[in-house]
Amino acid sequence: MSKVWLVAKREFSYNIRRPAFLFTAFGTPLMIFGIWIFIFLVGTGSQSSGEQTNIFAYVDSASILADETYSTLVDEEEPEGDSYTFVPFANAQSARNALDANEIDAYYLIPAEYESGALVERVSYEDVPFSVNFALNRFITEQYGLQMGVDPQFLPRLSNPVENMNVTLLDSGRQYEGELPVILLLLPLGLGIIFFLAAQSTSQFLMTGLVEEKQNRIIEILVTTVKPRELLIGKVIGLGMLGLLQFVVWVGLLLLVYFMAPYVPFLAEFMTFDMPYDLLIVGFIYFSLSYFVLASGMAAIGVLV
Structure with missing residues (x-):
């Protein structure tokens, strides 16, 4: 040996x-x-240079949302973190003018046939975080809940009933949230x-x-x-x-x-x-x-x- x-x-x-x-x-x-570090630094640099405001406009042609400004946290677990703000506009042209002036990051057009299945249209110069869509969904769901007489304290649970879930995998015994x-x-x-x-x-x-x-x-x-x-x-x-x-x-x-x-x-x-x-x-x-x-x-x- x-x-x-x-x-x-x-x-x-x-x-x-x-x-x-x-x-x-x-x-x-x-x-x-x-x-990986270089790509991350370039990505964060481009985001910061874009002067994002986290403000988004919406034009409600279906009259399903309250005509008021709506703000929601980007991350519900970070109360001190950034928030998204949705501002109502009377028409698409005024929203486009605000977008061109860099007053908003994007605007959403809710068509009059929305309740019949028509799709919401988003207009922006650059892509927006996917979490903005979740925030808009939460906004619309809460407005529907108020119109149907749902207690306001249950609206957060209604807008996302299974946001967090405790999962247990029996084959490995692994648990995660x-x-x-x-x-x-x-x-x-x-x-x-x-x-x-x-x-x-x-x-x-x-x-x-x-x-x-x-x-x-x-x-x-x-x-x-x-x-x-x-x-x-x-x-x-x-x-x-x-x-x-x-x-x-x-x-x-x-x-x-x-x-x-x-x-x-x-x-x-x-x-x-x-x-x-x-x-x-x-x-x-x-x-x-x-x-x-x-x-x-x-x-x-x-x-x-």
């Missing part, structure tokens, strides 16, 4: 200095993270990408290394001192450790960002989920087993070449 670990140590120390491995293991995650956390969808996908990158890079090192040793007749010297079985097992273990190192680097960067998020404003906005550590553990086990199976197959192919 000492010869196996000697071969594994040599493969690990030799290939870890390859520029291709260093770029895949360290450069790629840092580059992806840097691109609201919609399925995005991390539960993205994390398995990310682990699959890591497996693909690690398998592609290190399996290439394994096959090219075997071919080079056969062409340079180094393999003939090795087999006189090391059994072929020990040689292949050592190579698989050494390159397998390289693959696990890539996994650790990627997951370590994810955990670093997760724990730094509360102290970085633009990260705190997105890192509002609980880290599913059980998925990381399962992913590590799956990665290890699948990787060594693939490495064994690549070693066999490399010997036959």
Whole structure:
């Protein structure tokens, strides 16, 4: 076994200095993270330069809304946060003039046939947050409720009866509030990408290394001192450790960002989920087993070449 670990140590120390491995293991995650930060900063910069007012006009040709200004919070869980304001206008032309003067971000045209199924039309120069549609729906629902004599204290529940829901998944025992956390969808996908990158890079090192040793007749010297079985097992273990190192680097960067998020404003906005550590553990086990199976197959192919 000492010869196996000697071969594994040599493969690990030799290939870890390859520029291709260093770029895949360290450069790629840092580059992806840097691109993500750049896109976020550009996006927030364009939003701030747009001078959004969070004020929206509506022209009610169906006479279903009260002729008054309506304000609602962007996030009901943040009472001190921003709010959307809907202002009534007499006609579409006056609303268009206000839009051209940057007094409003958009205006909505409620047609006279709205109650018969006609669609509401939104007019704006740029896209507006999707949450504005929820705010408008809440406004219309509350107005309908008042017309039907619903107690005002029940209007918030009427406008969104199942806004938050406690969900329990019996197969995993996982519990969460609201919609399925995005991390539960993205994390398995990310682990699959890591497996693909690690398998592609290190399996290439394994096959090219075997071919080079056969062409340079180094393999003939090795087999006189090391059994072929020990040689292949050592190579698989050494390159397998390289693959696990890539996994650790990627997951370590994810955990670093997760724990730094509360102290970085633009990260705190997105890192509002609980880290599913059980998925990381399962992913590590799956990665290890699948990787060594693939490495064994690549070693066999490399010997036959």
